[in-house]
Amino acid sequence: MERHRFVCSECGAEYYLQAWKAVCPNCQSEYTLTLVETPREGRKIFTAREYGVLLIIGYTFFSFLTPSSPTLINLMISFTLIPEVVAYILFLLLALFLFLGTTGGVWAAMVVGVAGTAYGVASIPIHGFAAIIPTALASLWFLGALLFHKHSQAIRAHQEKMEDARNMPEYSGWGSEKSREQH
Numbered sequence: 001m002e003r004h005r006f007v008c009s010e011c012g013a014e015y016y017l018q019a020w021k022a023v024c025p026n027c028q029s030e031y032t033l034t035l036v037e038t039p040r041e042g043r044k045i046f047t048a049r050e051y052g053v054l055l056i057i058g059y060t061f062f063s064f065l066t067p068s069s070p071t072l073i074n075l076m077i078s079f080t081l082i083p084e085v086v087a088y089i090l091f092l093l094l095a096l097f098l099f100l101g102t103t104g105g106v107w108a109a110m111v112v113g114v115a116g117t118a119y120g121v122a123s124i125p126i127h128g129f130a131a132i133i134p135t136a137l138a139s140l141w142f143l144g145a146l147l148f149h150k151h152s153q154a155i156r157a158h159q160e161k162m163e164d165a166r167n168m169p170e171y172s173g174w175g176s177e178k179s180r181e182q183h
C-alpha cells in the first residue's frame with residue numbers, strides 16, 4: 001500500500017503513513033503532522049546506476065572498436081579460450097544485471113570495475129593514452145555502482161526505521177490508551 005511522508009512540526013519526527021494522523025506518535029502533539037513530498041533520492045540513485053550501465057556498454061564498444069586496447073574483454077579474448085562473442089555478451093549481461101539493480105549484479109559491476117581500473121592503470125606505461133580511456137570508464141562505472149549500493153543501503157535502513165515506528169505503542173493515535181487518558 002502507498003505511504004506518504006509526514007513530518008511533525010513540533011518535534012521534527014518523520015513517518016511514512018497511509019493516512020494523516022491527528023496525534024504525533026513521538027511527542028503526542030495534536031494537528032502537527034504535515035504531509036511533505038518524498039525526497040528525490042530515488043531519482044538520484046537511478047541516475048548513478050544508469051551512468052554505470054552506459055559506461056559498461058561504452059567499455060564493451062570501446063573493446064570492440066580497439067582490439068589492441070587494454071580492456072578486460074581484450075584480455076579475456078587474448079589469454080583465454082573464451083570466444084570473442086561470449087566475452088562481449090558477458091559484459092552486456094553485466095550491464096543488464098546492474099540495470100536491474102539486483103544485489104549480485106551491483107556487486108559484480110563493482111568487482112569488475114575495480115579489476116578493469118587496476119588492469120587499465122597497470123597498462124598505462126605500455127599503452128599510454130590508449131589505457132586512460134578504459135581505465136576512466138571502469139573507474140566511473142565502479143563509482144556509479146558504489147553510489148547505488150550505498151544509497152540502497154541507506155534507503156533499506158530508513159525503511160526498517162519506519163517499520164519500527166509503526167510498532168510503537170503510541171502509534172494507534174486517537175483511539176489509543178494514551179490519548180484517552182489525556183482527555
Ligand SMILES: [Zn+2]
Binds near residue numbers: 009025028029
Ligand atoms: Zn511530534
